Amino acid sequence: MLSQILRYILFSIIGLIFSLPVMAVDINTLMLVNTCVGCHGPNGSSLGPATPSIAGMSKFAFIQAMQEAKRNERPTTIMGRLARGYTDEDIETMADFFSEQKLVVYPQQVNAEKAKKGARLHKYYCESCHRDNGRKDEHNSGILAGQWMPYLKISLLEFLSDRPAPTKMNKRLEFIAESYGKDSIDELVHFYASQKEQ
Amino acid sequence: MSNLSRRQFVTIAAGSVAAAAMVSFPFIARGANQKVVVIGGGSGGVIAAKYIRMADPTIDVTLIEQNKYYHTCFMSNEVLSGERTIDSIKFSYKGLNKYGINFIYSRAINIDPVAKTIRLAGGEEVAFDKLIVSPGVEFKWDAIDGYNAEVAEKIPHAWKAGSQTVTLRKQLEEMKDGGTVIISAPPKPFRCPPGPYERASQIANYFKHHKPKSKILLFDANQAFSKQGLFTQGWEKMYGYGTDNSMIEWIPSHEEGEVVGVNVKANAVIAGEFEDEYSADVLNIIPPQTAAKIAIDSGLTNDSGWCPVNQKTFESSLHKDIYVIGDACIAGPMPKSAYAANTQAKVCAEAILSELQGREMATPSYVNTCYSVVGDDFGISVAAVYRLENGKIVSVKDSGGISPLDASAQTRKYEVAYAHSWFNNITDEMFN
Numbered sequence: 001m002l003s004q005i006l007r008y009i010l011f012s013i014i015g016l017i018f019s020l021p022v023m024a025v026d027i028n029t030l031m032l033v034n035t036c037v038g039c040h041g042p043n044g045s046s047l048g049p050a051t052p053s054i055a056g057m058s059k060f061a062f063i064q065a066m067q068e069a070k071r072n073e074r075p076t077t078i079m080g081r082l083a084r085g086y087t088d089e090d091i092e093t094m095a096d097f098f099s100e101q102k103l104v105v106y107p108q109q110v111n112a113e114k115a116k117k118g119a120r121l122h123k124y125y126c127e128s129c130h131r132d133n134g135r136k137d138e139h140n141s142g143i144l145a146g147q148w149m150p151y152l153k154i155s156l157l158e159f160l161s162d163r164p165a166p167t168k169m170n171k172r173l174e175f176i177a178e179s180y181g182k183d184s185i186d187e188l189v190h191f192y193a194s195q196k197e198q
Numbered sequence: 199m200s201n202l203s204r205r206q207f208v209t210i211a212a213g214s215v216a217a218a219a220m221v222s223f224p225f226i227a228r229g230a231n232q233k234v235v236v237i238g239g240g241s242g243g244v245i246a247a248k249y250i251r252m253a254d255p256t257i258d259v260t261l262i263e264q265n266k267y268y269h270t271c272f273m274s275n276e277v278l279s280g281e282r283t284i285d286s287i288k289f290s291y292k293g294l295n296k297y298g299i300n301f302i303y304s305r306a307i308n309i310d311p312v313a314k315t316i317r318l319a320g321g322e323e324v325a326f327d328k329l330i331v332s333p334g335v336e337f338k339w340d341a342i343d344g345y346n347a348e349v350a351e352k353i354p355h356a357w358k359a360g361s362q363t364v365t366l367r368k369q370l371e372e373m374k375d376g377g378t379v380i381i382s383a384p385p386k387p388f389r390c391p392p393g394p395y396e397r398a399s400q401i402a403n404y405f406k407h408h409k410p411k412s413k414i415l416l417f418d419a420n421q422a423f424s425k426q427g428l429f430t431q432g433w434e435k436m437y438g439y440g441t442d443n444s445m446i447e448w449i450p451s452h453e454e455g456e457v458v459g460v461n462v463k464a465n466a467v468i469a470g471e472f473e474d475e476y477s478a479d480v481l482n483i484i485p486p487q488t489a490a491k492i493a494i495d496s497g498l499t500n501d502s503g504w505c506p507v508n509q510k511t512f513e514s515s516l517h518k519d520i521y522v523i524g525d526a527c528i529a530g531p532m533p534k535s536a537y538a539a540n541t542q543a544k545v546c547a548e549a550i551l552s553e554l555q556g557r558e559m560a561t562p563s564y565v566n567t568c569y570s571v572v573g574d575d576f577g578i579s580v581a582a583v584y585r586l587e588n589g590k591i592v593s594v595k596d597s598g599g600i601s602p603l604d605a606s607a608q609t610r611k612y613e614v615a616y617a618h619s620w621f622n623n624i625t626d627e628m629f630n
Binding site: 027028030031032034035037038039040041042046047048049050051075077078081082083084085086148150154 | 541545548567579584594605616618619620627
């Protein structure tokens with residue numbers, strides 16, 4: 001009986017400690033980010049099949065994506081139209097929130113052979129910036145590992161045409177496409193999509 | 199809470215309730231728990247119920263819904279074309295049990311705003327401190343001569359997804375190649391402004407692949423419609439629109455397009471001021487609409503047939519402590535769409551939470567995103583961001599709008615994939 005009460009008290013204290021940061025989430029932040037999650041999924045982890053997850057993106061990557069969308073400097077379907085509805089402060093608030101969310105990865109139908117080939121391409125040409133198999137967002141690229149395949153493909157094809165990217169990346173992507181053929185982009189897509197959460 | 203998974207949240211919430219009980223949080227000390235009741239388990243209602251419980255588990259939340267399963271209206275046009283099954287748009291409320299929402303599966307008949315009680319179909323009464331009404335639309339059964347709820351079982355409206363969606367699909371499947379379908383679109387405002395035109399598109403797509411000699415006559419009580427330029431472009435590209443062989447013919451109101459009656463025996467509609475009769479193999483009558491019956495019967499509507507509300511809180515302008523969200527309410531420029539209802543629900547939940555917790559309300563933010571799938575690899579969208587200015591919901595200047603008219607084939611294709619993602623994410627938020 002006593003141990004039960006002790007356990008109850010312990011549980012309650014732990015609950016209280018954990019609930020403090022929960023209570024601390026700013027209501028204005030929630031109001032803003034809650035308008036995003038209907039499309040981008042719970043806390044920014046999309047259930048797919050195409051809309052990208054935005055959970056865990058670095059703050060800078062998020063702001064850059066929204067600002068470029070706002071100014072039509074990167075191709076989007078709907079996001080440019082929506083981004084123009086928010087102030088710079090709104091975007092920073094959203095960036096703060098989503099950069100702190102853990103990306104939840106949902107399984108996708110991946111071709112193992114393509115993923116294997118993609119793994120090799122990634123290792124030689126991409127890993128130096130997109131470290132840990134694309135799990136890290138250190139260079140404001142967003143997280144590639146576990147991202148939705150159609151979105152990965154759309155983005156890679158955009159970078160191959162005229163979407164702005166670091167010179168090194170442009171050169172390497174072109175080199176991959178030229179040297180390894182058309183399927184190489186697909187192989188990278190399958191590789192990143194095959195990455196599980198860690 | 200939002201940086202935690204739902205399961206973690208529930209565990210922690212349970213812990214914090216226990217902890218709160220021991221250290222006596224001030225808002226616990228006020229005595230009996232506040233009772234919030236929600237009428238209607240659709241795009242607005244479930245979100246409001248869930249968000250209130252997630253933010254404050256000390257509030258007692260009850261959701262009254264007449265059906266055990268919900269069929270989403272959105273994507274139901276893809277059921278008509280055979281692109282998806284009826285089961286793919288069917289959802290149970292079981293996934294919401296983890297939030298501790300009380301469910302009453304019954305029909306709310308009337309609201310007493312003074313006694314603050316709701317009467318249910320079985321005669322029981324449910325008391326509330328705050329009530330959110332998210333009941334959707336009702337059809338004006340007296341608006342189209344010869345058309346009523348009973349006739350609609352045979353000549354479906356299919357404007358509330360479910361059994362009538364299945365009926366209409368079956369009729370389209372049984373129709374001979376070379377047959378004609380008549381769709382009648384009601385005067386604005388109505389649920390899902392681009393819906394009738396997406397429906398014509400989806401049926402045309404089915405015909406194109408399976409019954410290429412068939413035709414759709416789209417009778418319209420309006421002169422113009424949502425995303426019209428984009429629909430027209432898609433119809434021209436895929437369904438021969440504008441040519442002699444067009445699969446879709448659109449008949450606007452000034453060309454006698456308003457349907458005023460139905461001749462059930464002849465399977466025909468009567469349209470225009472000269473009341474000409476047009477028969478077809480399959481009829482789909484989408485009747486004119488108002489706010490749902492419970493809203494009318496409870497005195498929440500004005501002369502327009504819709505519910506006027508405070509644009510910041512969604513509290514009814516006619517009754518205190520009763521809030522109306524979704525299709526039934528008048529929300530400035532916001533359309534009667536699922537995503538609009540979704541963000542209205544979140545604003546309304548915050549309005550109620552802030553009042554019950556005795557704090558200032560967050561600055562409201564509202565969004566609409568709405569996709570239409572016009573055909574294979576051809577998706578279009580409309581979006582808007584809204585904010586409150588001088589007590590009114592306004593669309594943020596220079597934002598929002600429709601997909602570009604000159605978009606590439608790739609973009610149209612992506613928008614289909616995003617439309618399906620939209621469906622997956624919004625239904626997950628509603629039912630999980």
